[in-house]
Amino acid sequence: MPRRKGAPEVNAGSMADIAFLLLIFFLVTTTIETDAGLDRMLPPMEPPENPPIIKQKNIFTVNINKNGQLLVEDNLMNLKDLRSSATAFLENGADGTCDYCKGRRDPSSSDNPAKAIISLKNDRETKYSTYITVQNELVGAYNDLRNREAQRLFGRDFTEMEAEYLNPETPKSVRDDLKDKVKRVQDMFPQKLSEAETSTN
Template structure:
């Protein structure tokens, strides 16, 4: 009687090569999303030759404590009103030199948008979500005022122009046309948003 042949063996010699090729394929084709982060200009390495003196009324101080409460110019405010408070400060025109401002011209508030500085200070225990939300509201105040002026000057929102200018798919000719417009609006309301040293609650 003939011996029954066993089941044929599977040649697994090339399995490691196949797995390696699949690994390379997925590494090459997979895209990993990254957060854009916060757009901030770092100070120059070299200190300026002269000390810059900023009047206290030209500084809008925003403090966040560890509980997420906001203090704007020593006044306890709600997060919903922060953007309006910041816009009121930036657009104040205290010295009357701003021809495009529509503020109250309060002598106790900022003189001019080019002199106005927003200073943000947070506690070490401040929640990251609160910190980002406050940052967004302050940047939003600048963008709202810039949008207003861009609509007046060019009939278009500043944020749309800036997004198109920064888009890598925008043609060089279109970028060149937008560059001067974007800069002009930015110069009307320069974003002077500084962060003070983080404090620790007792």
């Protein structure tokens, strides 16, 4: 009686090569999303020897408690009113040096946009979503004013110009043209958003 042949062997020699090629394929084609952060400059490690003297009226104080309530300039305020209040403070123009400001020129408020500082302080138990929302409203106040001036001077929104300028795919000639325009508008309303030390109670 003839012997039965065993099951044919599967040649697995190339399986490692195939697995390696698949790994390379997925590494090359997979995109990893990066988290967007807040663009903030941290203070230096050592404070300056002669810090500048800042008048209290040039500081717009915003406090967030652990319940998400806003205390703006020592008064309770709804979040929906924060942007307009910050805008009014930034373009108050009390000293008369800002000829493009449309503020009330209240002598008890900020002298001019270059001296105006927004100070934000939050509690350790403040919700992150509340913190981000407040940040967005304050940055939005700067952007609204910058957009207004960019429209007046160049017929375009500042946020659109800045995004195009920062885009690495924008041609160099266009970026060179936008550089001075973006800086000019930024200098008109410099973003001075200071974060005070977080409170623990």
